[in-house]
Amino acid sequence: MVFCQKQKFELGQKTLKNFPPLKIHNQDFPVIYKSLAKSRTLRLRYSRCGQQILITGPQFALRSQIEAFLQKSMMWLCTYFPQPKTYKNFTHDITFPFLGHDLTIQHHAARSSGILKEENILHVMCPLEDTQQLVLRWIKAQTTTYFRKIYEVQAPILDVTPTHIRLSDPKTRWGSCNSKGVISFSWRLALAPRDVSFYVAIHELCHLKEMNHSKAFWKLVESLCPDYQLYRQWLKQKGFSLHLWR
Ligand SMILES: [Zn+2]
Secondary structure, three states: OEEEEEEEOOOOOOOOOOOOOEEEOOEEEOEEEEEOOOOOEEEEEEEOOOOOEEEEEOOOOOHHHHHHHHHHHHHHHHHHOOOOOOOEOOOOOOEEEEOOEEEEEEEEEOOOOEEEEEOOEEEEEEOHHHHHHHHHHHHHHHHHHHHHHHHHHHHHHHOOOOOEEEEEOOOOOOEEEOOOOEEEEEHHHHHOOHHHHHHHHHHHHHHOOOOOOOHHHHHHHHHHOOOHHHHHHHHHHHHHHHHHEO
């Protein structure tokens, strides 16, 4: 995806353009100026995956004009330039969202492994280096139970029976369902608000009745989850944040 900022340009003298890298979110990004024969406008772009800032404009743009334009664009750049990804780990003292509540991990050194949830504290007993793995295993077990409980109530309403519920870690989908009635969920839904994971559960359950995304399918989803559009939107806008947990 390319984002762009532009400014109409007044003609100046031809100059050589070498710009120092620009610091955004504490990271240096090279600035490239490319002159275009017929251009009369300064444009600034970056791409989400690109690692540089590209300015295009007239051949005779003055360095000072480009610098002034860059300066003017700084606020815009800082607002819209993607933040570098900061991954989060399930380690001691970290608070993470879990099925609609915040849980804080308290590690206790121990030779044998165990986990105890006490209100919003998750006591994790194990060698320190095993914390991450143990918490992840616990999240997956709890989340499977959570989805099973939803289906205990919701599946009879649709008169369907999922044959198996499993968790995985797909990159691009939150849930799936096959013709044998096996429903898979991303374990990362445990980190989303409850309404959101509930919607995904309902979405997949409805596929046992309608193996498509027809109007009839969405009507069925709506009958069990009236505000489903809000939760779809949440996943589109904020779903990426669930993938920052490692
Ligand atoms: Zn679907």
